[in-house]
Amino acid sequence: MQARTVLVLGAGPGGSAAAQHLRHYLPDGDRVVVVDRTDRQTLGISHLLVMRGWLEPDAASISVRDALPQGVEFVQAEVQGIDTGARRVRTSAGEIAYDALLVALGADLRPDLIPGLKEAIDANAAEEFYSLSGAWRLNRRLESFSGGRVCIIVSRLPYKCPPAPYEAALLIADRLRERGVTCGVQIDLFTPEPSPIAAGGPEMGQTIRSMLQEQGITVHTGEELSAVDHEQRSATFASGRTESWDLLVVVPPHAAPSVLTESGLIESGWLVADRDTLRTEIDGIWAIGDSSAVHTANGMPLPKAAVFATAEAEAAARDIARTLGATAPEPAFEGIGHCWFIVADGMAGYIEGRFLDPPGPKLQLHPASADNFAAMQAELQDWSEQARRR
Incomplete structure (x- = not known):
């Protein structure tokens, strides 16, 4: 043959x-x-x-x-x-x-699809964490951030790793709190979704919203980003809403x-x-x-x-x-499938479910614990070691 x-x-x-x-x-x-x-x-x-x-x-x-x-x-x-x-x-x-x-x-990440977003990232005025270099650059910004308003914006649907923006908001709050930067800090998250991780249904959305609110993070749903002006430090949404920011973190459009x-x-x-x-x-x-x-x-x-x-x-x-x-x-x-949901240093939950079952996905969010965080670390270590053993 x-x-x-x-x-x-x-x-x-x-x-x-x-x-x-x-x-x-x-x-x-x-x-x-x-x-x-x-x-x-x-x-x-x-x-x-x-x-x-x-x-x-x-x-x-x-x-x-x-x-x-x-x-x-x-x-x-x-x-x-x-x-x-x-x-x-x-x-x-x-x-x-x-x-x-x-x-x-x-x-592919396509910040060029949002007027002004690519220019803002290129000018070091906006950050993203969906590339390895972007995640590291954001880490450096968080180490020097002294206070003000942090806006985390999911620009378009769909995007990779649906829980990631909500995790990022919690981890940003966690790091600033660890550094002692709490006074004058405001964190807002904007998403086009009708509720956080909408595939999980209203109950999961409310759970995640409450989780973020407990850490001082406000979630704004139904908001799609339409433009960014890095010189004015403003973001405009399709609804006509305009928001100002001191630190802008964006999930760029995916294509x-x-x-x-x-x-x-x-x-x-x-x-x-x-x-x-x-x-x-x-x-x-x-x-x-x-x-x-x-x-x-x-x-x-x-x-x-x-x-x-x-x-x-x-x-x-x-x-x-x-x-x-x-x-x-x-x-x-x-x-x-399942995915981890990191909420703070040493604490992680996870979301699991059956996504193809009729009439729609059936998901469950498991509470954060130190054991889950350790299991996440072990899974990553196992992935790395298995890949190197092939």
Whole structure:
């Protein structure tokens, strides 16, 4: 049998997990090739730890090349175009032909989509923590912040790691309190959602709102950012509301990588994938993780989180292997997941649930404890060590 090539675009948690499963299911003669522009992989929760000062940036990532299993080829290059008819991908390192293509390119941060936001970040007038460098820069700002109004703004929906902005607000308050900066400090969080983590329902939203209020943080829902003026230190919302700030922390708009749109894979928004097989409507292409959209029973998109990307990776790898004639179990993606919810130094809760069950997601927020914080640290350590042992 002629050797086939399965090409994985993206080496984040989802892409790397998919490559590992594909290598397990496919014959040794078949190629598994992973392409990514960087050799570093991080987990989103690490950015919060860097922001809070509990983790150095260098310790927050691992080498993709070292972590991928034997028999998986890694190409460090920029994906420049996808020819679905010829089944070829153009990269900065040359063209690669594929028999099956798995898209796991993640979501790009696009501050340029909000007038004035990119300029504010470039001028060091606004901060973000969704990149490793941004998380570290925000950490430095928190170390010198002497008081005033902190505005944390979720600019657009959807975004990665839905609990992260609420955790960030709590951790910012926790760090300022630890430094003794309490007088004259006001922290406000603005989100387009009707309630905090709306997928969890009104009860969870009220629990999180109360949790933040206990720490002096005010939550403003239904507010979508429309513009930022860093010279005036003001933020304007679609409602017409304008707010001033001394420290602005923004979750930038997220978007699927432009190469997917330019290659004709996306008409609007995200690359839609079947919830069971992760197949797209384009023959020979599967999609997982943050650049994809899998819809829940109530029609809402599945949250963008690593826990789902890695579970989707297993289902997609099975379906790809079976499509190519290899032996693999039936694909099964159940949409079960959990994520940590850090509230203070040494204290964390977690959210868990079944996201694909009808009529909609069923979630539960478990209270914060020192044991949960220790379990979170152990999980991160295990992820790092397992990746290095592959």
